[in-house]
Amino acid sequence: xxxxxxxxxxxxxxxxxxxxxxxxxxxxxxxxxxxxxxxxxxxxxxxxxxxxxxxxxxxxxxxxxxxxxxxxxxxxxxxxxxxxxxxxxxxxxxxx
Amino acid sequence: xxxxxxxxxxxxxxxxxxxxxxxxxxxxxxxxxxxxxxxxxxxxxxxxxxxxxxxxxxxxxxxxxxxxxxxxxxxxxxxxxxxxxxxxxxxxxxxxxxxxxxxxxxxxxxxxxxxxxxxxxxxxxxxxxxxxxxxxxxxxxxxxxxxxxxxxxxxxxxxxxxxxxxxxxxxxxxxxxxxxxxxxxxxxxxxxxxxxxxxxxxxxxxxxxxxxxxxxxxxxxxxxxxxxxxxxxxxxxxxxxxxxxxxxxxxxxxx
Numbered sequence: 424x425x426x427x428x429x430x431x432x433x434x435x436x437x438x439x440x441x442x443x444x445x446x447x448x449x450x451x452x453x454x455x456x457x458x459x460x461x462x463x464x465x466x467x468x469x470x471x472x473x474x475x476x477x478x479x480x481x482x483x484x485x486x487x488x489x490x491x492x493x494x495x496x497x498x499x500x501x502x503x504x505x506x507x508x509x510x511x512x513x514x515x516x517x518x519x
Numbered sequence: 520x521x522x523x524x525x526x527x528x529x530x531x532x533x534x535x536x537x538x539x540x541x542x543x544x545x546x547x548x549x550x551x552x553x554x555x556x557x558x559x560x561x562x563x564x565x566x567x568x569x570x571x572x573x574x575x576x577x578x579x580x581x582x583x584x585x586x587x588x589x590x591x592x593x594x595x596x597x598x599x600x601x602x603x604x605x606x607x608x609x610x611x612x613x614x615x616x617x618x619x620x621x622x623x624x625x626x627x628x629x630x631x632x633x634x635x636x637x638x639x640x641x642x643x644x645x646x647x648x649x650x651x652x653x654x655x656x657x658x659x660x661x662x663x664x665x666x667x668x669x670x671x672x673x674x675x676x677x678x679x680x681x682x683x684x685x686x687x688x689x690x691x692x693x694x695x696x697x698x699x700x701x702x703x704x705x706x707x708x709x710x711x712x713x714x715x716x717x718x719x720x721x722x723x724x725x726x727x728x729x730x731x732x733x734x735x736x737x738x739x740x741x742x743x744x745x746x747x748x749x750x751x752x753x754x755x756x757x758x759x760x761x762x763x764x765x766x767x768x769x770x771x772x773x774x
Contacts, residue, residue, distance in 0.1 A: 429753060436750045440743045447612045447739070456612050459619040459736045463711060466728050467558060470715045476557030480652035493651050494608045501604030505751070508598040512758035 553662040553707060556648070556655025563714040568660030571641075574668045578637035585631060585769065592631075595755075595762055599627030600639040602751060606744060607643055607666075613736040621744035622703050625696030626751055628671035629678045630766055640667025665706035674699030692752045697745035704733040 448456075467474055484490035559567070586593055606623030613619060627636045641663045647653040654662050678695035682688060712726035720727075755763060 426757075429757065433750055433753055436746045436753075439746045443739045443743045443746075444611050447614045447616070451612075451614060451616045453616060455616060456618050458610065459613075459615075459617045459732055462617055462732045463729060464555060464558065466732060467711070467715050470717050470725055470728070474558075474560075474715070476555070477561065478557035478655070478657045480556045480648070480655060482649060483652040490651060494610070497608035497646070497651075498605050501601040501606075501608065504601035505598055505605060508594055508601070509751075509754050509758065511594070512755070516758045 553644070553654045553666065554658040554710065556652065557657060558655075559658050559661055559710070559714050561657075563710070564657045564660065566660075567658075567664050567710065571637075571660040571663045571668065574634065574637045575641060575663070578634040581632060581634045582638050585635065589765055589769070592762060592765065595759070595766075596627075596631060596635070596639075599630055599636075600642065602626050602748075603636075603639060603643050604646075606747065607647070611740050611743060613739050615736045617732075617736050619704075619733070619736045619740055621740050621747075622666050622670055622700050623744065623748075624666060624671045624703070625674035625692070625699040625744065626748045628674040628699060629692060629695055630763075633668075633671035633675040636671035637663065637667045640671065661710050662707075665703045665710065669706040670699040670703035673702035689749050689752070693745040693749050695745075696748035697741040700741040700744045701734065701737055704737045705730065708733050 484493060582596075586596065603623035603626075606621040608620065610618045610620045622640070624636045624640050627639055641659070644654055644659055644662050644666060648655050648659055648662075674695040677698045678691045681691040681694050685691065708726055708729035711729045712722050715725055716722045717724035717728070
């Protein structure tokens, strides 16, 4: 596969991911888009109404905003590093 | 390289401390992905910890082996970890009207072997459990069994099998990453169903219930994860084919 068709393929991959994320937002009108884990919690309560969690997290984000800040930081750190590594590899391969 | 990594580690540590400072002592309950803190009865939580520990130890050994034999692979290893870090932070809407996140463990499993991911995946889970109240410490064993063990192993064997059948690495990577992602949540459903069998339908009824929550939501996300993993794989093939060859020649431990 030559370079330009590979570039096209990469853009198609990115496009595919975007479409998969946007389609539910547009077409699933009744969706609340809460986390699937919260639904699992409700399901546990349904199966065993008396179940009480016996341990809770010692540290809990102060609000939804703080939580999203932490998630954004996590993604930024990871993406930054992936970008750094790929960039380094690219530069290295061009200097050969 | 080591100097760079230690610097990176220091930055990361500073970030972690800052985050910890921000979140300490806040009373609002938050909900977590995977199995939440305290939501597995002690017996099951302990059981999954016991299952998890041997895999983790084998992973540590294989990690040291790879990095001592080929120190130049450390950056690629860190990048595989970072990929998991990004993907498991992205909560993506799904067709079921709820959100979930991919796992990102397929890439590292295919590159370095599944046991290495049992260590990297656990680090991500620990970060989320401690700082984000996402997952939990008591349920870390169970969550590691699904995300850091079952997923990567499924991905690795899918990759090997599909590569043998089609000899097309892109297809193999795509299926490996997608299936690894999906299996992670299937295992989560099994774990919850074992701990909470339905009083009327038993394990099967519970499994169907939890499975329909996790696994269906996960299908489009698994496809997304497959696409993203192929994207990174393409970059690696273009810019770093040498290290990929080194990895291929390494005898990756199959367990």
